[in-house]
């Protein structure tokens with residue numbers, strides 16, 4: 477039987493988000509690695525599938541193509557398990573909270589990941605952006621103080637918002653020269669809770685290894701590059 481296809485690379489955090497959700501939903505996908513370093517995503521074949529040449533890109537069995545990790549996840553849940561508590565259809569307030577955090581996550585991703593991308597692409601570190609990231613982390617930490625023992629929506633159930641935000645916050649581990657989880661204890665507690673919840677879906681170690689690989693790339697670039 478034909479399988480849906482996911483174009484991905486393990487070091488890409490939006491790709492890991494989609495993979496985690498697909499694993500939580502037990503969706504069998506054909507996994508096609510797209511090596512961005514080798515510019516495979518710029519091949520005419522891939523650009524024809526996704527003119528924005530970005531991963532993750534998902535192609536369903538009927539040829540329906542989706543990109544944008546969070547939208548892919550919503551599509552997977554709604555097309556495969558619409559009753560999933562990952563994105564509940566009958567609880568408007570939880571679902572709205574999920575939407576809200578996902579939109580927060582989209583906006584925060586470039587800010588929190590700036591130190592990683594500045595090292596990878598030899599761009600100067602933007603100190604004001606780093607300060608803004610830390611200010612937001614502090615607010616988030618204070619907000620999370622009220623969520624003790626629970627997930628990001630305040631619910632006891634993990635949702636899509638936790639998963640997508642977890643992989644974004646992997647950036648704090650990757651850029652550990654700039655971020656210290658101990659400065660944000662409530663955020664750290666939430667992060668570790670999500671990490672524990674995702675462990676059963678990381679039996680091949682992809683999620684853990686990706687962080688180590690990214691750390692190594694950053695270390696190598698910083699050792700040989702001109703920035704930072």
Ligand SMILES: N[C@@H](CCC(=O)N[C@@H](CS)C(=O)NCC(=O)O)C(=O)O
Pocket residue numbers: 488489490512517528529530531532543544545546
């Ligand atoms: N907002 C997108 C971001 C996707 C994205 O930027 N993917 C990167 C890898 S992490 C990519 O494919 N870059 C190649 C390019 O833009 O040409 C998502 O969440 O899926």
